[in-house]
Amino acid sequence: MEWIEDELQKLVDRSLNRSLQISSTVFDRQGYVLRGQKTLLDLSSNDYLGLARHPAIADAMAQALLAEGAGSGASRLITGNRPPYSRLEDALAAWQQSEAALVFANGYMANLGVIQALAGRGDVVFSDRLNHASIVDGIGLSRAEHVRYRHNDTEHLRRLLHKHRDARRKLIVTDAVFSMNGDQAPLAELVALKREYGAILMVDEAHSGGVYGARGEGLCHALGLQGGVDVHVGTFSKAFGVYGAYVSGSRTLIRLLVNKARPIIYSTAPPPSVIAGITEALKLVQTECQRRERLAASSRQFRSTLRVAGFQVGPGDSPIVPVIVGDNATALRFSSALESEGIAAVAVRPPTVPEGTARIRFSLSAAHNPDDLADAARRIEQVAVRLGVLAP
Structure with a gap:
C-alpha cells in the first residue's frame, strides 16, 4: 500500500x-x-x-423521531415506505405543478438513479462541461455515450445534437444554477433544442430551488419554462436546510424510476424524521x-x-x-x-x-x-x- x-x-x-x-x-x-x-x-x-436551524423544522423532526423511531428499517419497495413519504411526494408534485414526484436520499443518488434509468448503451447524454460531479458519474454508470458541450454554448450543443441525431435516445442534462460559478443555464434555448431534436431535458435545480420562483419552485418556474422540462431534480440540503432530494415529472417517469432507479431499489428509505423535516421546510419555502x-x-x-x-x-x-x-x-x-x-x-x-x-x-x-x-x-x-x- x-x-x-x-x-x-x-x-x-x-x-x-x-x-x-x-x-x-x-x-x-x-x-x-x-x-x-x-x-x-x-x-x-x-x-x-437560513432554514437549517428553524425551530419548526427541528420540532417536526423531533416529534417524528419519537413517533416513528430512528430509521425506516428497509427500502421503500420492501417495508420502508411509510405514509409520510407519499404525503410529501404529493405536496412536492403540487408545488412543482407536475403529475408526480419521488424522494431520494440525496441529490447525488437522485442524479445517478435518474440518468441510469433513462439512458444506456446506444443512447447519448449531452452534458454541460461544468455540470456537477453527480451528473458526470451518473452518465458514466449509465454506459451511454457521454458528449460534453462547452459551458452554456447552445450552438455547440446544436452541432452535437445534429451529429448524433440518429441515436436511440438523446438526453440533455444541465444544472440550472452552476454550483461553482453561480451563473444560470440558458434554459429557454435548451427547451427549444430538446423539442427540435426530440431529446429529453433534465434540469438539476439543486442551487436554484427555494431561491427562485414565486414560491421557491426554482429557476424553470421563474422563467415560465417548467412545461418544457421533462425531468426536474431538486435537493433539500441547500435552501430547504434539511437533507435529501426529489425528482418530479410525469407519472410515467416516476413509475419508471420506482422500477429502475437503483438508489431507490437498493437503498434503505430515508429516516421518517428527515421526511418530517422536509415536509415542514416545504411549507416555509413557499410561505416565507x-x-x-x-x-x-x-x-x-x-x-x-x-x-x-x-x-x-x-x-x-x-x-x-x-x-x-x-x-x-x-x-x-x-x-x-x-x-x-x-x-x-x-x-x-x-x-x-x-x-x-x-x-x-x-x-x-x-x-x-x-x-x-x-x-x-x-x-x-x-x-x-x-x-x-x-x-x-
Missing part, C-alpha cells in the same frame, strides 16, 4: 490536499459557524434561506417569501461591492459569488487569511473546478446581517490587496 503515500504527497505538492475540519453551530448567531475556539462569519454554507427577497438583496449588494473593489466576479444574480484567483496555493492562502479575519470562505480547487481556476466561492444566506456582509466585503478586499490578488 506504499503507493497511497505517494499519491497523497502528489496532492500536497500541487496544493490539492484536503482534510476534514470540524465546524460547530453557533446557536445565538445565525449565519456564523464555530471552528476551534473562533466564531466565523459563514460564507461557505449552502443554507441559502421575505427570506428569498432578503437573500436576493444581499446577493446584489455583495456582488456589487466586490466588483467596485476590483474583483472579477462571475455573472449572475445567485447567492453563489465566486472570486477566481487562479493557482491553488494562492487560493489556500486567501482562504486561510480570511479565516484569520473571522470569515469562513473555503478555497475551491481542481478537480471541482478546471485547472487554473481555483477560487474562493462565497455563498450567501438570508440569515446574514447586511452590516456583517458589508464589513466582510471590506475585509475581503484588504486581504486580497495584502496577498497581491488585488492591486493596491
